[in-house]
Amino acid sequence: MTRIILMALLLVTGCTSAPEGVEPVRSFELERYLGTWYEVARLDHSFERGLRDVTADYSMREDGGIHVINRGVREDTGEVSEAIGRAYPVGQPSVAHLKVSFFGPFFGAYVVFELDAEYRYAFVSGPNRDYLWLLARTPQVSEAVMTRFRQRATELGFRLDGLIVNSDGH
Template sequence: MKWYWAVVVFLLVLAGCTSAPSGITPVQGFELDRYLGTWYEVARLDHSFERGLSGVSAQYTLGEDGGVRVINRGIDSAGGEASQAEGRAYFVGDSNTGHLKVSFFGPFYGAYVVFELDPDYQYAFVSGYSRDYLWLLSRTPQVPASVMQAFRSRATELGFDLSGLIVSQPDDGGP
């Protein structure tokens, strides 16, 4: 009977990794077809699977199984070598909600929560399952200062600690 509880706890932990953080609401009216394509990482909180990478981008395409094929690319800052990871993503609930689960490591999934999205799909604010994961993605490698300020304000309002924020564009906020 002990194994049963171990399985239950393991499944709860896995489910928790695909949940949105408390108080963070995924966007509604999400349109996957408009979201597909290339996004550039303008800012992120540091984490182990992107540590030391710069020039990070993500390419989203429809997968053969109805999910989303994800290819993340970046340059290793230490050696200058290109790095690439391929994953897959699926909606957690309905396809009109910007809440997906993404996996780069077999059966293990993490949350991908779009909590702010430009009406023209030019930039997105994305969280993981906790406030330790945060990204500002854009269709271009740089964003206007107003977008960067809106990102910082919204993230702070939602309780993200931005002291370790990595910004990939000049401090002037870009174009």
């Protein structure tokens, strides 16, 4: 529960803009993005610290937004931690730049800056270079995808020295 509160506090102080130089994917098809994504790698954050086997489930809301359920298993207790939120396109729905909220009216950026043509993996940023994820439809990705993720993130100025890779990730 503490992690959920910390995540909410992050979003209170967050913003919905993309980091400078990080461009969202164009020709984004939200319907194809829905479903379950596994967190393969991430930069460390207080709201996910100590979690493993993290997933994100996206489904449509009646108001046209996206219902978000993030789940992870606490490494110390084995308990499932869950955060429920909502997301909406920042501009055109065909651009992979969303604003997400887990706490009231406060939103933070969710920017998909690379997306596999078959929607098998996605590289995602938050509002600044402290937030970075590699999500995939499976708990692991090929070495080629992991290498591409590291290269692309480095090119865009993300510091990967704190990168946490899922034990199954690769």
